[in-house]
Amino acid sequence: MSDGKTPETVSRRSFLHACFGAAGAMVLFEPGEALASTYVPGDHYWAYVVDLTKCIGCGACVRACKAENAVPDGFFRTWVERYTFLDDGEVLVDSPDGALNGFASDPDVPPERVAKSFFVPKICNHCTSSPCVQVCPVGASYETKDGVVLVDKSYCIGCGYCIQACPYGCRFMNPVGTADKCTLCLHRLTRGQAPACVAACPVGARACGDLKDPNDPVRRELETRRHGVLKPELGTHPKCYYLGLDQEVL
């Protein structure tokens, strides 16, 4: 303390006030934060579109998701599967390490036996009627007004019911003891940025758009192109739509 040398015009009280004010301002007006403050959840309803005819299986989305969300090793919020249909009707599905490092080789079958083959990126379907939300005993799994299914990590008791309930295998138990899943990068959406996996895709196979915006390209695409969802018979009404989907894909 420099007692006596501090100019008396600044009292300790006003100095502390100024410090807290500045700290608060730094927290509040971080770059991108201005957009977040103008974001009204009820004005949006997010949907996700994957164009299977474009996906090249590079795994850039998986790597981006890991980095953006600090997903623990061995777990995935998004991953890429490879479907290989053989001439006798057999279907091979593989996803080495979630395609974190892409695909190193073709499946171990003679190439002339392959009838068709393609990649299927998987992500939380953010279902309109989510089984995972319905089974949560404490209300830690929920759907936001803008259509994103989230886990309240500070409230989750780690019972794991939601992980068993999800028919798409999109949830996992984070080693910290709470359920974990794709957040559709809500922290990026609220700042006007695309989810990390969408931004990372080099061929534009992934897209995320606002169904409440009539001019949104994703909404236009869903209105004008043929599309499907995974396991429609379950009545979960997923909001992750696939273009070029094959009926064998689960």
Next chain:
Amino acid sequence: MAPKRVEKGGGLSSDGPPGRRVPGIRDFAYSRRLFSLVGAAVILGLVVRALLVPEGFGSDGHHRPQAPAEEAARAPIHQGKATCAECHAEQFAAHERDAHVAVPCEDCHGAAGEHVAARTAKRPPEEGRLFRKLAQANCLACHRQLIARPKLFPTIDVAAHFTKVGVKVPDTPCQSCHDPHQPLFLERPVSQARIHPLIHLCSDCHHDPTVEERELPAGHVVTFRCGDCHKELVADVGSKGHKDLACRTCHVFHADSPFSGRIHKNANPRFCLLCHLEHPFKDEDAVPLIASFEAHREEMADDDADLKKRCVDCHMESAIHALRPSSAPGAVTPTPPPTAPPTVPTEDGPPPTEESPPPTEESPPPSDPGVTP
């Protein structure tokens, strides 16, 4: 006999033994204990509920109303290419002109959050350094030939590619030849490059039979054509009998050998005779035919020396193109003019792009633009 009197309460217990105080339905002394137990349980439950249920729970759906905002408050880690361009303008500009424009910087370099934070805080550069992997795996994550990849997407089989361009070491990084920010251009001037820049037909990269007929999409790399360097040769061949042939019909490229750019089979007559030898199915009006090369040579020869000539020794200038033209192969720098629009890779296309003087043997290789400061 005097009737029994119930001291207090209802008459249900009127048959009870006399002298004993029997509690009735209105006996609060009896029910006080039960009510107080239930009341205590209710109060305890309310207290526990107040302690456990977060404030405002249920006001915005069956969850804590603050939870979505807490989730959204996280700071993004990926910064986007506009942020990269603020400092790395040169690499950004090169990358924007390339076919890889749709590949974000952070796909190859990793998420830039820590890097940018270190820069902003003026911390030592080591702390926020992006990874830079000069390994094949970086490029092959997208470009490895796999059955499942879309047919139009350019892919290579590394072994076949290296055989074609004459690379001996199997794990040579792609960046040894390809500029990391404009991979379809070579790192070095043509004369020093391994790969002859009469690059590929579209179908060399895109596995689709109809690709040659397609228009070059917007943003596609500017491709080299033969006429960019050998303009007089291309003009010359266009005026002669072989004008309908592509240069690659006769010339071999891509070989890291003295034969690069030479005629197939070293101008062995057998190569010319593939087209020009008489055969029942061939039409003489379309292609001049001879019955036998030896007979033709004997018929035309004036002396013994003529009996050793090949086809090109007599027909080169008249039917194919002039030899030793004034426009010897020059060197084209790997970077195209910034304003050059995408062009269709026909071999007799528009005038050549800017030519630079042939580099000297001692000219140092250009600095690696992939280095991140």
